[in-house]
Amino acid sequence: MNKTIITVVGKDTVGIIAKVCTYLAENQINIEDISQTIVQGFFNMMMVVDTNTSTKHFGEMSDDLRSLGEEIGVVIQCQKEEIFDKMHRI
Amino acid sequence: MINFFEVVETNEMIAKENLDVRTITLGISLLDCIDSDLNRLNEKIYNKIYEAAKDLVVTGEKISRDFGIPIVNKRISVTPIALIGGAACKTVEDFASIAKTLDKVAHEVGVNFIGGYSALVSKGMTAADELLIRSIPLALSTTERVCSSVNVGSTKCGINMDAVKLMGEMIKETAEYTKEADSLGCAKLVIFCNAPDDNPFMAGAFHGVTEADKIINVGVSGPGVVKTALSKVRGENFEVLCETIKKTAFKVTRVGQLVAQEASRRLGVPFGIVDLSLAPTPAVGDSVADILCEIGLEYAGAPGTTAALALLNDQVKKGGVMASSYVGGLSGAFIPVSEDQGMINAVEAGALTLEKLEAMTCVCSVGLDMIAVPGDTKATTLSGIIADEMAIGMINQKTTAVRIIPVVGKGVGETVEFGGLLGYAPIMPVNQFSCDAFVNRGGRIPAPIHSFKN
Numbered sequence: 058m059n060k061t062i063i064t065v066v067g068k069d070t071v072g073i074i075a076k077v078c079t080y081l082a083e084n085q086i087n088i089e090d091i092s093q094t095i096v097q098g099f100f101n102m103m104m105v106v107d108t109n110t111s112t113k114h115f116g117e118m119s120d121d122l123r124s125l126g127e128e129i130g131v132v133i134q135c136q137k138e139e140i141f142d143k144m145h146r147i
Numbered sequence: 148m149i150n151f152f153e154v155v156e157t158n159e160m161i162a163k164e165n166l167d168v169r170t171i172t173l174g175i176s177l178l179d180c181i182d183s184d185l186n187r188l189n190e191k192i193y194n195k196i197y198e199a200a201k202d203l204v205v206t207g208e209k210i211s212r213d214f215g216i217p218i219v220n221k222r223i224s225v226t227p228i229a230l231i232g233g234a235a236c237k238t239v240e241d242f243a244s245i246a247k248t249l250d251k252v253a254h255e256v257g258v259n260f261i262g263g264y265s266a267l268v269s270k271g272m273t274a275a276d277e278l279l280i281r282s283i284p285l286a287l288s289t290t291e292r293v294c295s296s297v298n299v300g301s302t303k304c305g306i307n308m309d310a311v312k313l314m315g316e317m318i319k320e321t322a323e324y325t326k327e328a329d330s331l332g333c334a335k336l337v338i339f340c341n342a343p344d345d346n347p348f349m350a351g352a353f354h355g356v357t358e359a360d361k362i363i364n365v366g367v368s369g370p371g372v373v374k375t376a377l378s379k380v381r382g383e384n385f386e387v388l389c390e391t392i393k394k395t396a397f398k399v400t401r402v403g404q405l406v407a408q409e410a411s412r413r414l415g416v417p418f419g420i421v422d423l424s425l426a427p428t429p430a431v432g433d434s435v436a437d438i439l440c441e442i443g444l445e446y447a448g449a450p451g452t453t454a455a456l457a458l459l460n461d462q463v464k465k466g467g468v469m470a471s472s473y474v475g476g477l478s479g480a481f482i483p484v485s486e487d488q489g490m491i492n493a494v495e496a497g498a499l500t501l502e503k504l505e506a507m508t509c510v511c512s513v514g515l516d517m518i519a520v521p522g523d524t525k526a527t528t529l530s531g532i533i534a535d536e537m538a539i540g541m542i543n544q545k546t547t548a549v550r551i552i553p554v555v556g557k558g559v560g561e562t563v564e565f566g567g568l569l570g571y572a573p574i575m576p577v578n579q580f581s582c583d584a585f586v587n588r589g590g591r592i593p594a595p596i597h598s599f600k601n
Contacts, residue, residue: 062149062154064155064158090148092150094151101155103151103154103155105148115212115213116209116212119212134158136213136214137213139405140214140216140402140405141149141153141154141157142149143401143402143404143405144157144398144401144402145153145156145157145398
């Protein structure tokens with residue numbers, strides 16, 4: 058159980074999901090769930106991914122996705138699932 | 148599974164409402180460093196702290212990255228130095244040399260404060276205790292990151308008025324020694340009643356003798372989160388208000404518990420406690436006073452402030468207690484003046500006085516904290532203020548503290564800038580009537596009747 062939550066927030070543009078998914082596929086990271094919405098022109102996406110088979114360490118993945126986000130002009134953040142679990146589940 | 152809105156809520160708390168973990172504090176016992184040779188003592192202290200804490204900062208940063216939560220400070224607390232240096236130190240300079248060792252190792256491992264230049268003298272002072280206290284002005288003026296605290300009273304022992312008198316003088320001297328930096332030394336000196344052994348917050352942190360060899364204590368924060376949650380229930384009754392504070396405190400504390408457990412696991416050091424305190428910073432939106440305003444006061448200090456603070460403090464504890472397996476430290480709401488923009492505004496507007504702050508300390512977790520007063524305030528007046536605050540702690544069986552800064556060369560109406568987390572403060576007026584004869588009596592105030600519970 059090594060779940061990571063990836064959030065993407067920023068101005069909506071073509072190919073955001075494609076680029077993030079390509080990166081994840083290249084690094085053997087399985088996507089378990091995606092939800093997304095657009096609020097006032099702003100793109101909001103959350104992905105639950107399984108990093109058990111990932112070829113990259115958490116830190117590397119986190120840094121790579123942040124730079125990818127900068128390229129597309131959105132903010133991409135990786136956080137381990139526990140912070141949300143702890144905060145919202147008893 | 149976690150849903151979208153929960154993720155957004157957490158990340159908004161972090162990004163917009165200043166949710167953070169205020170400090171991971173590594174407590175280190177120095178009891179096994181005791182030596183009668185001063186050089187060897189300093190060497191042992193340096194080595195033990197360095198070995199224990201060399202990975203603290205980098206581990207904190209990794210945890211911060213993994214969960215996306217800022218961990219603002221990584222700090223160290225050590226066994227009260229009066230106990231450690233007693234066998235080796237014969238002069239104030241000897242004691243101050245230990246402070247320099249602490250400062251050096253703090254720089255080396257990258258922590259921003261190291262606490263424990265302390266003495267516990269609630270009933271009496273040993274020669275070493277008194278020597279350490281007399282060395283505080285020198286120690287704080289020749290180091291940057293060392294914090295000092297002195298426990299001068301407790302519900303079980305009463306108040307050591309000799310120590311209270313001495314501390315008034317030492318505050319004045321520390322202010323004088325650090326006058327070039329607006330008497331900054333006094334911002335690193337706390338006088339306690341009922342000091343907890345496991346407090347992770349500076350300047351009052353020390354590693355109590357009841358503690359294990361090493362321990363991880365974590366202090367959470369989140370005034371901005373509570374304020375935002377309360378802004379959504381404006382006009383609702385007290386039941387709704389209290390429920391909202393409780394739920395928010397629960398969420399904030401769970402983050403602290405997670406970080407504490409992770410830090411403990413990664414450093415191989417047992418987890419001690421989570422301190423539930425709502426700790427403000429000078430950043431806009433990170434203010435406890437703003438919560439009081441959100442509860443319904445025009446400014447902190449207005450009539451109703453003590454009641455609002457009492458309910459806030461109580462609900463924070465009720466929500467937080469369930470979120471963590473071990474709660475300790477100070478755990479409540481902090482009301483420092485210079486570190487809280489809402490408190491500064493209240494003082495500048497004339498809404499908040501020293502006397503009202505004293506009343507507020509009866510119902511919150513600490514005491515008169517980061518209060519700047521005129522530089523010409525007499526030592527006995529400072530001792531009188533300390534004695535009042537200690538009495539509140541002793542009688543109410545709670546921790547109280549005084550961190551007061553008589554800013555040399557400044558008077559009422561001027562402001563003083565400490566910088567960083569310590570913030571800035573307007574100089575507050577002090578009652579001008581004398582308490583000399585009271586302070587000069589000497590001896591101690593006996594323990595109160597309700598301390599005899601055996």
